Amino acid sequence: MTPRSFATRQFRLLARSVSQPVRAGIAGGMARLWPRLDMISVKVRHWWQLRSLAQQFATAAAAVLLCGMAILGFWVSERIKQGVVHNSAASSALFMDSHIAPLVQELATDGEISQSYRAELDRTLTHAAISNRVSAIKIWRTDGVIAYSNWHEKIGLKFKPTPNFTRALGGVISAEFEGQYHEQDSRERALQGPLLEIYAPVRDRSTGRVIAISEFYEAGASIKVALDRAEAMSWIVVGLVTLGMMAALSGIVARGSRTIEEQRNRLTAQLTELSMLLADNRELSQKVRRLHHRTAIINEKLLRRVGADLHDGPAQLLSLALLRLDGLVPLVSPKPPEGSGGEGVQASAKGAAGCDLEKIRHSLQDAMKELRQICSGLALPELENATLADVVRMAVRAHEHRTESRVTMNISELPLVVPGELKTCVYRFVQEGLNNAFRHAQAQGQATFARVDAGKIRIEIRDQGPGLGVTVEPGTRRLGLSGLQDRIESLGGTMEIGPAVDGGTCLVAHFDLDRLTTMDAEHD
Template identity: 30%
Template sequence: MRLPRPLLVSVLTGLMVMGSMLWLGLFITNSYRDLQLRALADAGGNYVDGLLAPMVLTAAAGGDAATDPADLGERLTDLSRSLPQGETLGVLRAWSPDGQLVFGSLEGDTAGTHDVDEIIEVAEGGIMWELVLDEEEAEGAPIAAPFLEIYVPIRDEVSGHTIAVGEVYRDATALVRERHRVEAAVWGGIGLATLGLLLVLGLTARQSAKLRANLHRERVVTAQNARLRAEAENARTEVTLANEMVLNVVGAELHDGPIQTLALGALLSGTDQRPLPDGTSALGLIGSALRQLRSISDGLILPELADLTVTEIVKVAARRHQDSTGRSVALDLKLPSEALDTPRRTCLFRVVQEGLRNAQRHADGDGQEIRCWTENDAIRIVIRNDVDPSRAPAKSPGGGLGLRGMRRRLDVFGGTLDFDVENGRATLDATLPLGASRRI
C-alpha cells in the first residue's frame, strides 16, 4: 500500500531524526571512551616514566637501583597514598627488548617471558593500552578483570633507542562504573531529545495537515464562489434580457391590439358615429379593446394560488391560456391532492403558462396537451403540441429566453428542463422536485 506523500515525508523525517540522534549518541559515547582511556593511559605512562624508567636506565648504565625492589616498593606506597580514594596503582612491570621480565612490583612475580612481537610493536609505535573486561581474557594477568593494561616504551636518553618496555596494570572497576554512569546520562539525554524532536515533528505534521485541509477547503469555496458569481452574473443578464423581452412583447401587444382598436374607435367617434358597413361601431371597438387589455393583464398577474393543489394549479394555467387564446388544451393529470410551498406553486404555474405560450407563439396552439404525474418525489410536466418545422424555434445551447427563464426557475429547486422537436411534435419535459415542501 502506497502511503500518502505528506505521511511518507513525515515518516522519512522521523527516521532521519532517530538515525541522526543515534549517530550523535554513538559519537559522544565513543569519544568519551577514547578520552577516558587516553587519560588513564597517560597517567600510566607517567608512572613508568617516574618510577620504572629511572631504575631501568640506572641498571642499563651499570648501577644497582633496578635490583632494589624495596626502594621501588616505598615509592609505590607513597604514590598510592596520593591517589584519590578508591583508586589503586596496580602492578608495574619492566620487560627487556627480548621479552624477559626485568622487574615486577608484585611480590613473587613469576610472569616469565613476554611475546617479543608485542614488545617490538610497543617499541616502534609508542604507548599502547587495552581494556580487559572479561575474566577469560584476563587469564594469567596479575589482577582480576576489569583492568586497563598499559605499555610504555623506555628509551635511552642519549641514543633514543628503546631499552625496555614498561607495563602497568590498573584496576578499571571505577572506570567502568563511571563509564556506565556517563553513558546512561548521555543516552537518557539523547532519548529525551529524540522524543521531543519527534513530538515537535508530529505536531508540525498535524498542523501542516490541517493547513493543507484548510487550503483545500478554501480553494473549493473559492471555486464555488467564482462559479456562483458567474451564475449570478448570467442570471442578471438573463433577467435583463427577459425583462426587455417582456416589455417588448407587452408593448407590441398593446400597440398592435388595444391601441389600434382604440384608435379606430376614436376615428369612428369623431364622425357621425354610424357603424361601418361590416357592422363595426365605436362602442364595439372599445369593448374589444377592453377584452384585449384584460387578456394581456391576465398573463401578467399571478392568480391566487395559496389554497390550490397541484392539480388545480395546472388546471388554472390551462384555463387561462384557453380563455386568452381560444385554443383547447388536453389534460392528463395523475397527481395526488397536495399543497406546495409558495415558491414551488409559482414555479409550477409559470412553467405551464410559459410552455403553453411558447406553443401558441410557434405553432398557433395546435394539438396542445399537458401530462403531469409524480415520479421519484418530483412533479413531471410534459407539454406537447404540433409544430410547423418552418416556424419551430431555433435550437441553441441554452434555448430561447422563454426556455432559459423556465430553466432558471427550475434550477433553484434542483429541477430539469428539456425541449425537443421531432416528427412534427414539440415536447417540453420538466421536473420539479417536491423536496421538503411536500405536505400530504
Template identity: 35%
Template sequence: MMTAKSHRIGRILRSLSVQFLLAGGVVLLVGAYAVGTWVTDRIERGVVQNSGASAALYIESLLPNQTRGAEGSASVSEDAQLVLRQAFQKGILSERVVTYTIWSETGEVLDSFRPEQRGLQYEPSEALLQAWAGDVASRFQTLQAQADHPEATVGVPLLEVYVPIRDANTGEVLAVVEFYQRAERLAEELAKARRESWTLVARIFGLSGAFLFVIVHAGSRLIERQREQLRSQLLESHELSKNNDALRKRVSQAAQRSTAQSEKIMQRIGQDLHDGVAQHLSLVSLRLEGAGLGPSKDAETIMQSLKNAMKELREISRGLSLPDLATLDLRECAAQAVTEHNKAHESNAQFVDQSVGSVHVNDATKLCVYRFLQESLSNAARHAVASSITVELNVEDDWIDVLVSDNGRGFAPDELLGVRDDGGQGLLGLSDRAATLGGAFVIASHPGNGTQARLRLPIWEDDA
C-alpha cells in the first residue's frame, strides 16, 4: 500500500507542471519580493520627500525675508528666530512639532527647543550637509523623542525635516532649520500605500504564475499522454517481440523435428540398402562365381558391374547412416565426422579443437554440425582435389563456429547455390539447415585459391 502511494507521489513530483509550480513558485516569490520592496521603497521616498517639501514651504512662509548681516555673517535674524520659536512652541505647530534646531554652516546650534543646546558645536550629519547644499532633506522614522516638550511622545512616527533658509537677494543658504514633526497620518498613508503596492504586485505575479502554470500544465498533460502512449506501444512491442520469439522457436523446433524425422528415414533407407540390396548383390556375385562361368568378356563385365554397384551402395549407405549422436558431445561429434571422412576417402583431414572443455548441445545442433562436416569434407575430397584439409571448432559467446578450410582449386560459390542435379541439396541445403537453427552458413572461395566453409550456430538456453 505504501509502495503504491510512494509511486503515485513520485509520479506527481516528476510531472512538469508540479516541477514548474515548485521551481517557478520560488522564482516568482523572489521576484515579487524584490519588485514589491523596490516599489514600496520608491513610493515611501516620494511621499516622504513631498511631505518634507510641503513642510519646508510652510516654514519659509512664516519667516520674513532674510539677508546676510552687515558684518557678512551667514545667520538668521533675531526676528526670524523669535517667529520660529513662537510657531514651534506656542503657535499652531506646537501640536505637530516635537522639537526643532537651527544650525549654522559650521554645525553650531543657533537656537533650539532646549536652551542648553544653544551655542554647542556638533559634527554635521549627512542630512544637514544636504540641506546646506540647498536641498530639502526629509526622513520618516519612529524615534524615542527625549525632549522636554510637553507634547513629546515616546515611540511615535516622526518626519524629520531639514529646511534651508536662503538669502532673499542672493539665494545663498544662511541657516538650516531642523524639526521633528509627528507623522501618524503619514504613517497610515505609507502603510496603506505599502498594502496596495504589495497587493498589486502579488496579483500581477500571481496571475502571471497562474497563466504560465496553465500553459505548462496543458503541455505536461500532453507530454504525459504521449508518454503513456509510448509506454503502451513499448509494452505492445515487447509483447509482440516475445510472441515472435516464441513463434520463431516453435518454427525452429518444427523444422528440427522435420529434419530429425527426415534423417531417421534416410538412415533407415541406408540401413535397408546395406542389409537388403547390398546383401542380395553379394549373394548374386557369389552364385555367379560358383556357377563356373568360364572366362569371358561378358563375365568380367558382369562381375565388375556388381562390384561397382556394391561399392556405390556402401557409399550411399554410409552417407545416409549416422553415429549415435545422443551419446556424443559437440567435440566428439565433430571428431567423429572427421574420422569417418578420413576412413571413407582415405584422406588426412586435420581436426583442431579450440573450444574449452566439453560442450553439450541438443541433437538438432549436433546433427547440423555433423551433416555440415560430411558435406564440406566430401566436397573438398571429391571436387576440390585438396591435399590439405583442416577442421576448426570454436565456441565463444554462446556461439558455435565450425570452419572447414582446404587448399583445393576453389570455385565460384554463386554458381553452386542451388539444388544439385543428382537431387542433393549441396550448399543450399547447408544454408537451410543453419537457418532453421538461427545460424548462418558462409562460404568463401575463388577459383585457384582454395575454399573456406564456415558454420555458425547459437547455443540455445534449452541446450544441455
C-alpha cells in the first residue's frame, strides 16, 4: 500500500467516525423536535377552529395583505429610488458634460489629455458651482485607463471595468447611490456623507462617438433626504390603502358572518325543536306498538275465550240435540203394513217424518263438525316452549289434519329465540294463508317457505290456484288479511300479496330481526 492510499483510507475512516455521531445527533434532535411541532400544529388548528368566520377571514386577510403590502412597498420604494437617482444623475451629467466635454475632445485623436487641459480641468473643479456639487471626478478612456482624476496619482492606472462603466460605454447614463465598493473608488469612499456615483458617456463633438467616460461623485445628502421622504410617503400610502382594504373587507365579512351566525342559531333552534318532535314521535310510535301488542294479546285471549264458549255452549247444546234426535229415531221408524189400510197410511206418515228427522240430524252433525273446526282454529296450541320453525310446522300440520290436504314445507334455519308475539303472529299468518289457499285454490299446490334473508325473517305461503292477476291493493283486502296485516305491522313487519311467478297466489310476511330485538327489549 502506497503512502498516499494509506492516507486516503485513514481520512475516510476519520470522516466516517465523525459523521456517524453527527448523523445520530441530527436524528435525535429531529426525533425531539417533531413531537413539539406536532403539538404546536394541533394547538394552532384548535385555536383556528374556535375562531368565527370573521376572525378567520381577518387573520388570513391580514397575513395576505401584509405580505402584499410589504412586497408592494418595497417595489414602490425601489422604483422611486431609481427614478430619483436617474433624474438626479441625468441633470448632473448634463451639467458636468457642458464643462468637461470641451476639455477632453483630444482623447478622440491622441488618446490622452494634455497638461494644459488637465490644469484647465483642475481649475474648473474649483468653481463654486461645481465644487459644492461634485466631490471627486475621474475621466476614463474607453480601454479602462484613467485619463484624468482630481487625485493625480490615479492618472494612468487601469482597472477592471465595472457594470456601470460598461453601461456608460454603451451610451447610457448610469448611476448608483451608495453603491458597491470597487478598488478604484478607495479615495472617494473615504469622503464623508452619502455619495451619488454617476457614469456618463463623453462624446466626440463631430462624430458623436463615445470617446471617454466621466465618473464623478455628487454629494447625496439632499438626495438621501428626498429618498427617505419619498419612501416614507410610499409606505404610508401603501399602509393606508391596505388598512382601508382590510377594514372594508372585514366589514363585509363581519356582516356576512353575523348573518351566518344568526342563521346557524335559528337552524340550531329548529334542529333542537325537530329533535324534540322526533323524540315525541318515537315515544308515540313506541306507545302505538305497545298498544298493538296489547291489542293482539287481548284479541288472542278473546279468540280463545270465544272458542271455549262455543265449545262449552252451542257445541254442547248441539250434542244434546243430536242425542235427543237419536232417541226419537225408533219412534218414527216405519213398519211394514200387515192389516188394514189405516195402518199403512200411518206407517207412510212415520216414514216421511223419519226422513225429515234424518235430514235435521245430518244438518246438526254438519253444524257440529264445522263448529268444532272453528273452535280448533280459534284456540292456539302451546307455543311458549316451541321454536319458530316448530310453530310453522305446527300450523301446517294442524291445517293438514283439519282439511285432510297436503302442504309442501321448506323451512331453513330460523332464529331459536324470538318474542312470543312473533310466534303467535307467524302461526296466525300460516293458518290464515293456508285457509285461503284451501278455500280459493281448492288446496292445489299449497306450500309454505320460511327462511332468514338479509337480516329479515321471510314467511311465504303459495298456491297454484287461479291467482289474483294483479297485486291486491291494501284497501281491497278481506277482513282476515287486513287484521293479519295489522298484527304483522304491530311487530314492525310488512305483508305482501300478489301473483306467484309460476301461477297462483303468493302471500309473504317479512320481520326485521334487529327491530324485533329492540321491541322485545322495550317490552321487557
